[in-house]
Amino acid sequence: MAEYPWPWQYNFPPFFTLQPHEETRQQQLEVWADLFLKYLKDKNRFSLSIGDQNSPLFHNESLKRRLSPEFVLTILGELERTGHANPLDKRRQEWQVYWFTLEDYGNMVYDWVQVTGQTNTICTLYEIASNEENSHLGFYGVDEAVLLSALRLLEEKGRCELIEMDGSHGVKFF
Amino acid sequence: MRRRVGLGAIQQQKLAAEKYKDKGTVLQESQLEQMTKQMEVFRVKLEEFAMKHKEDIRKNSQFRKQFQEMCAAIGVDPLATGKGFWSVLGMGDFYYELGVQVVEVCLAANHNTGGFMELDDLRVRLIAARGLSSVHQEITKEDILMAAKKLSIFGNGFVVHKLGKGKYIVQSIPGELSMEETNILNAASNTEQGCVTPSQLIEDLGWTDYRAQQALDKLLGEGLCWIDKQTGDEPAYWFPSLFPDRRGRSVISSK
Numbered sequence: 001m002a003e004y005p006w007p008w009q010y011n012f013p014p015f016f017t018l019q020p021h022e023e024t025r026q027q028q029l030e031v032w033a034d035l036f037l038k039y040l041k042d043k044n045r046f047s048l049s050i051g052d053q054n055s056p057l058f059h060n061e062s063l064k065r066r067l068s069p070e071f072v073l074t075i076l077g078e079l080e081r082t083g084h085a086n087p088l089d090k091r092r093q094e095w096q097v098y099w100f101t102l103e104d105y106g107n108m109v110y111d112w113v114q115v116t117g118q119t120n121t122i123c124t125l126y127e128i129a130s131n132e133e134n135s136h137l138g139f140y141g142v143d144e145a146v147l148l149s150a151l152r153l154l155e156e157k158g159r160c161e162l163i164e165m166d167g168s169h170g171v172k173f174f
Numbered sequence: 175m176r177r178r179v180g181l182g183a184i185q186q187q188k189l190a191a192e193k194y195k196d197k198g199t200v201l202q203e204s205q206l207e208q209m210t211k212q213m214e215v216f217r218v219k220l221e222e223f224a225m226k227h228k229e230d231i232r233k234n235s236q237f238r239k240q241f242q243e244m245c246a247a248i249g250v251d252p253l254a255t256g257k258g259f260w261s262v263l264g265m266g267d268f269y270y271e272l273g274v275q276v277v278e279v280c281l282a283a284n285h286n287t288g289g290f291m292e293l294d295d296l297r298v299r300l301i302a303a304r305g306l307s308s309v310h311q312e313i314t315k316e317d318i319l320m321a322a323k324k325l326s327i328f329g330n331g332f333v334v335h336k337l338g339k340g341k342y343i344v345q346s347i348p349g350e351l352s353m354e355e356t357n358i359l360n361a362a363s364n365t366e367q368g369c370v371t372p373s374q375l376i377e378d379l380g381w382t383d384y385r386a387q388q389a390l391d392k393l394l395g396e397g398l399c400w401i402d403k404q405t406g407d408e409p410a411y412w413f414p415s416l417f418p419d420r421r422g423r424s425v426i427s428s429k
Contacts, residue, residue: 012417020394020401021396
């Protein structure tokens with residue numbers, strides 16, 4: 001597997017220490033937030049556990065620098081603020097992280113439904129996320145849990161209705 | 175010989191002195207005239223030269239360097255004299271243009287460099303920004319220094335610091351660097367990675383513990399350096415602008 005193309009900051013030792021200077025810290029958090037999203041997108045992952053201390057994302061082995069759990073939490077907080085992450089548990093240890101915001105995912109799926117004329121039919125989540133014909137669309141390959149959250153948001157707006165069938169989900173668009 | 179005395183002799187002496195004076199004035203005048211003529215010839219020749227080689231001047235870095243040396247030798251600042259015959263060479267325009275580009279490049283990279291850029295780095299970025307034709311490529315470090323030094327007349331927002339060993343760093347954020355801070359920058363620029371620790375300053379500069387810590391805290395407080403607390407030992411202070419890996423990547427990505 002090819003090595004992930006880390007940005008130069010990943011090899012800059014102080015990058016792993018939360019900076020005390022306000023402006024510098026803001027820049028640092030932005031670069032980290034961007035790196036988190038790009039890294040997870042590259043690995044096609046949609047969740048992060050703060051306890052996963054051995055992930056290369058938290059730990060630059062050759063540099064012997066790592067992100068403290070508090071630092072990771074700060075970065076995830078930044079992503080939550082911009083709508084790209086959501087804590088899954090009360091202790092904020094397990095996180096859902098997504099490349100597009102939930103609203104973007106919802107809109108993309110809804111646009112696709114409109115264009116392909118699938119309103120008033122029932123789709124499974126699998127059909128939406130794993131349909132080969134959708135491989136050019138932003139939501140192709142999206143984690144079903146993330147898709148579900150996006151559809152819930154859409155449901156609140158009255159554009160679709162989620163239906164539970166034998167433990168899996170279907171959705172009907174209006 | 176009999177001494178000449180009497181009124182007649184005094185009058186004669188006076189007359190002679192006057193004649194000498196007159197002759198002196200004439201000589202002086204003719205010298206001045208000659209000088210003026212020479213200057214006139216020089217000016218005409220220089221103008222001819224400038225007309226003939228205008229393109230070369232803009233292109234040829236070697237020429238500019240020698241021209242600068244010549245100006246320094248005869249005490250003329252080619253940039254300060256916007257009027258007058260030096261301007262026909264178009265020397266000023268070249269440096270003004272370069273100066274503006276220096277500002278642009280530095281400000282565009284400020285968020286990344288924290289307001290410091292090494293001269294070599296600046297040159298690489300300038301060349302990338304100036305386009306691919308060879309006219310724009312041939313700029314030397316001296317050219318950039320010349321242009322950048324002129325920028326300091328706009329206040330302390332733009333200063334060139336000499337770091338020794340032919341290294342320069344261009345500061346593009348407002349604020350004066352104290353001697354302490356300049357010394358720290360200097361020490362960091364002599365390391366491979368561009369970082370310093372308090373004990374390094376204590377050892378290299380003979381500073382006290384307190385002085386080193388104070389100076390480093392000040393740099394940190396101004397957002398000019400980054401702190402690394404995971405060294406296992408005392409913290410290290412890093413300058414992004416001096417970090418070699420950043421330059422390598424940024425050059426590639428800007429193409």
